[in-house]
Amino acid sequence: MKIQQKHVIESIFNALQYISYYHSPDFIQAMTSAYEKETHKAAKNAITQILINSKMAVFGKRPICQDTGVVNVFVEVGMEVTWIANLSLEDMINEGVRQAFTYVNNPLRASIVKDPLFTRVNTKDNTPAVIHMKVVKGEQLNFIVAAKGGGSENKAKFSMLEPDVDIIDWVLEAIPTMGAGWCPPGIIGIGVGGTAEKSMLMAKQSLMEPIDIKDIAQKSNPSNLEKLRLELFDKINDLGIGAQGLGGLTTVLDVKIKDYPTHAASQAVAMIPNCAATRHLHFSLDGSGVAQLPQVDMDSYPQLEMDYTQYKKIDLSNLTREKMALWHIGDTLLLSGSIITGRDVAHKYLKEMIDNGEGLPDGVNFDNKFIYYVGPVDAVGDEVIGPSGPTTATRMDKFTDMILDNTNILGMIGKAERGEDSVQIIKKHKVTYLIAVGGAAYLISKSIKKAKKIAFKEMGMEAIYEFEVKDMPVTVAVDTQGNNIHSIFKDIKIIH
Numbered sequence: 001m002k003i004q005q006k007h008v009i010e011s012i013f014n015a016l017q018y019i020s021y022y023h024s025p026d027f028i029q030a031m032t033s034a035y036e037k038e039t040h041k042a043a044k045n046a047i048t049q050i051l052i053n054s055k056m057a058v059f060g061k062r063p064i065c066q067d068t069g070v071v072n073v074f075v076e077v078g079m080e081v082t083w084i085a086n087l088s089l090e091d092m093i094n095e096g097v098r099q100a101f102t103y104v105n106n107p108l109r110a111s112i113v114k115d116p117l118f119t120r121v122n123t124k125d126n127t128p129a130v131i132h133m134k135v136v137k138g139e140q141l142n143f144i145v146a147a148k149g150g151g152s153e154n155k156a157k158f159s160m161l162e163p164d165v166d167i168i169d170w171v172l173e174a175i176p177t178m179g180a181g182w183c184p185p186g187i188i189g190i191g192v193g194g195t196a197e198k199s200m201l202m203a204k205q206s207l208m209e210p211i212d213i214k215d216i217a218q219k220s221n222p223s224n225l226e227k228l229r230l231e232l233f234d235k236i237n238d239l240g241i242g243a244q245g246l247g248g249l250t251t252v253l254d255v256k257i258k259d260y261p262t263h264a265a266s267q268a269v270a271m272i273p274n275c276a277a278t279r280h281l282h283f284s285l286d287g288s289g290v291a292q293l294p295q296v297d298m299d300s301y302p303q304l305e306m307d308y309t310q311y312k313k314i315d316l317s318n319l320t321r322e323k324m325a326l327w328h329i330g331d332t333l334l335l336s337g338s339i340i341t342g343r344d345v346a347h348k349y350l351k352e353m354i355d356n357g358e359g360l361p362d363g364v365n366f367d368n369k370f371i372y373y374v375g376p377v378d379a380v381g382d383e384v385i386g387p388s389g390p391t392t393a394t395r396m397d398k399f400t401d402m403i404l405d406n407t408n409i410l411g412m413i414g415k416a417e418r419g420e421d422s423v424q425i426i427k428k429h430k431v432t433y434l435i436a437v438g439g440a441a442y443l444i445s446k447s448i449k450k451a452k453k454i455a456f457k458e459m460g461m462e463a464i465y466e467f468e469v470k471d472m473p474v475t476v477a478v479d480t481q482g483n484n485i486h487s488i489f490k491d492i493k494i495i496h
């Protein structure tokens with residue numbers, strides 16, 4: 001049967017919409033068992049939010065995470081496939097991406113910028129996808145469609161090791177340098193062998209496999225690669241990094257490894273983490289129509305609710321530095337009041353304006369406010385704003401002194417650890433750094449009651465908003481005395 005272009009486009013569209021709000025059942029199962037065994041309070045709270053958020057996303061048919069990802073597609077093209085098409089396969093895939101990211105009922109966040117070295121202009125529809133094709137025997141197309149978050153992709157590692165270097169040592173040294181910006185608990189994908197680029201590709205491909213480490217552990221006769229996976233799984237979790245880097249029992253839900261023959265002189269090793277918003281879907285097209293996507297059994301989600309009794313309510317409109325000085329790391333708060341958003345590009349522009357003597361943009365006033373590092377998904381229907389989880393604060397470290405020296409800000413809200421310099425600046429200014437849970441974006445968005453763009457309005461996800469929040473759940477990560485909840489990373493050079 002001939003493969004029809006419209007079936008490819010529609011299947012890609014459906015797959016991307018589907019994975020924007022469905023975690024796969026293996027992921028839910030693995031995260032649920034991480035929840036059940038977690039004994040560290042802060043980590044358990046983060047996993048609880050991730051699981052509640054995941055279920056809410058299904059009911060709302062809205063993205064699990066505001067970072068709806070860069071689209072990665074792996075396609076196997078059967079040698080006997082024939083077509084009814086006038087676009088190239090690459091163009092068909094990109095058309096599916098365009099339609100999925102601009103779909104009126106569930107628009108996803110356009111995160112892709114072109115001309116990455118210079119203008120970095122947003123392509124507005126999240127194209128192009130990163131596509132890998134392989135020609136295989138047969139008469140069908142096999143697709144893996146993934147949406148990979150930027151925070152986890154940023155932490156990819158690669159080394160050309162000497163052949164006798166133990167990769168366990170390399171992995172255990174590299175993992176802490178990734179900090180928490182990759183939103184653990186997640187999955188670590190490793191590629192070993194081949195050439196430099198082949199190892200990277202294998203690391204990414206390995207992340208597309210189902211979570212099965214528990215099954216491997218039950219095997220009476222695991223292969224050498226499986227034994228290595230088990231050893232790495234235990235040793236990485238023994239590092240104690242935990243959910244969101246808060247210290248805990250589960251940092252990884254699985255460790256995947258792919259290998260390939262290599263040059264006698266080489267041992268290429270690549271590692272790519274996948275985050276708490278791991279999203280990928282596999283389907284085939286044989287010419288008979290659009291791919292049928294799996295039905296999800298909602299009973300596979302745990303019955304969890306937020307325990308608001310653990311939280312202290314904070315009215316931001318009458319918060320003072322004296323009151324804030326009583327907060328301690330690990331305190332869980334429900335924020336109500338006005339906060340201002342801003343992420344990478346906004347910080348860059350704010351710095352330029354301050355350096356030029358122009359001051360802050362009209363309408364932006366940080367006095368006694370928190371800045372929230374977020375790039376939201378656009379609102380749809382009667383939503384105030386789409387999913388709005390935190391972005392990696394570590395990238396904003398280089399702006400911390402600029403912001404604190406030039407505004408009367410009370411603190412920052414983001415995710416992951418701050419660098420030691422930022423912690424000292426936070427302490428000097430007697431402000432705080434709060435974290436929201438990366439991977440709980442839809443849940444967080446429900447605490448945003450008003451959202452108004454107030455600066456850089458044409459910059460899509462990089463615009464500055466004023467949010468009016470009611471009971472937004474956060475945790476104190478750096479307090480006014482400079483105590484740091486992410487002290488596990490204190491002496492580690494985080495690479496970001």
Ligand SMILES: O=C(O)C[C@H](O)C(=O)O
Nearest residue numbers: 067149150151375391392
């Ligand atoms: O872009 C975002 O919203 C978040 C990003 O994926 C990050 O983890 O830093």
